[in-house]
Amino acid sequence: MNAVIEAEHLRKTFGELVAVDDLSFSVGPGECFGILGPNGAGKTSTIRMVYAFSPLSSGELRVFGLDIARQARAIKSRIGVCQQENNIDPDLSVLQNLEVFARYFNLSAAEATRRSRELLRFMALDHRETARAQELSGGMIRRLVMARALLNRPELLILDEPTTGLDPQSRHQVWERLEELRAEGLSILLTTHYMDEASRLCDRLIIMDRGRLLVEGMPADLVRRHVGRDVIEVADPPEGLPAFLQGRGTVFESLGHRLIIAIEDGRDLYREIGERFCGSGGCVMRTATLEDVFLRLTGRDLRE
Numbered sequence: 001m002n003a004v005i006e007a008e009h010l011r012k013t014f015g016e017l018v019a020v021d022d023l024s025f026s027v028g029p030g031e032c033f034g035i036l037g038p039n040g041a042g043k044t045s046t047i048r049m050v051y052a053f054s055p056l057s058s059g060e061l062r063v064f065g066l067d068i069a070r071q072a073r074a075i076k077s078r079i080g081v082c083q084q085e086n087n088i089d090p091d092l093s094v095l096q097n098l099e100v101f102a103r104y105f106n107l108s109a110a111e112a113t114r115r116s117r118e119l120l121r122f123m124a125l126d127h128r129e130t131a132r133a134q135e136l137s138g139g140m141i142r143r144l145v146m147a148r149a150l151l152n153r154p155e156l157l158i159l160d161e162p163t164t165g166l167d168p169q170s171r172h173q174v175w176e177r178l179e180e181l182r183a184e185g186l187s188i189l190l191t192t193h194y195m196d197e198a199s200r201l202c203d204r205l206i207i208m209d210r211g212r213l214l215v216e217g218m219p220a221d222l223v224r225r226h227v228g229r230d231v232i233e234v235a236d237p238p239e240g241l242p243a244f245l246q247g248r249g250t251v252f253e254s255l256g257h258r259l260i261i262a263i264e265d266g267r268d269l270y271r272e273i274g275e276r277f278c279g280s281g282g283c284v285m286r287t288a289t290l291e292d293v294f295l296r297l298t299g300r301d302l303r304e
């Protein structure tokens with residue numbers, strides 16, 4: 001089947017600044033695809049090109065097999081977008097926010113209201129239909145923006161940080177709705193800073209940094225390939241530990257007050273560290289996660 005998104009050598013510059021640099025990826029039908037990266041990595045710049053909001057500086061981009069430069073209108077009508085910033089009308093009611101937006105899609109007034117109500121139910125907002133949007137909590141506003149992105153029954157849903165700032169209840173609510181939508185065959189492109197979100201939702205993802213692609217793959221494969229299975233963390237590592245690890249050829253990362261060892265099978269080492277080195281600070285062994293991959297590839301330095 002044809003790819004929903006085919007991006008080849010995408011580049012986006014703002015004056016001297018290269019926000020997206022030679023980025024290639026493709027998203028298949030029904031796939032949930034994630035773009036991960038530190039602040040300023042170029043995630044938003046990338047997806048803005050995909051929903052034809054911002055022109056490419058160079059490269060090629062096809063969505064639904066159509067060229068973004070020449071067929072932007074046709075592409076936009078088949079996409080739903082949740083931008084990073086919530087851009088609702090605070091003075092309109094919850095329902096009106098959807099009805100007004102529905103006008104862009106040539107729905108009759110009756111159909112617009114029917115569809116809006118259906119989506120408010122879907123996003124668990126029907127009980128607030130008459131409230132003014134400015135009275136909603138952050139989680140509710142995010143769900144309203146998602147409902148709005150679904151008005152035109154898109155084939156591709158694009159979400160820029162769908163759950164940033166939401167409480168655990170709202171995040172799980174959003175995840176479940178997205179899983180339902182994916183089960184119905186919707187293709188999804190999302191960005192997130194939450195590695196648990198990416199692991200749960202994304203079939204495949206890329207990690208980018210400073211505009212460039214670092215890796216692409218399925219979440220579990222990336223963890224296996226770049227970190228391994230186990231991670232041992234030692235708090236306030238005793239003095240002899242680094243030398244001991246170096247002596248047995250074990251690679252580790254030292255953060256000063258914390259020492260981190262990524263290892264395929266950590267059971268024996270964990271036992272030995274526990275017996276010989278784990279004093280007051282304590283040590284734990286846990287399963288490696290996408291967050292370990294992310295930090296390993298993008299480093300621990302702050303970006304902004």
Ligand SMILES: Nc1ncnc2c1ncn2[C@@H]1O[C@H](COP(=O)(O)OP(=O)(O)OP(=O)(O)O)[C@@H](O)[C@H]1O
Binds near residue numbers: 014
């Ligand atoms: N309209 C613009 N004009 C100038 N520079 C921009 C513009 N939009 C983005 N940039 C710059 O491009 C780079 C990438 O920004 P972008 O918003 O794509 O990053 P991001 O990965 O979405 O970051 P975040 O995780 O913080 O949302 C940054 O250095 C940013 O300052």
Ligand SMILES: [Mg+2]
Binds near residue numbers: 043044045084160
């Ligand atoms: Mg962004």
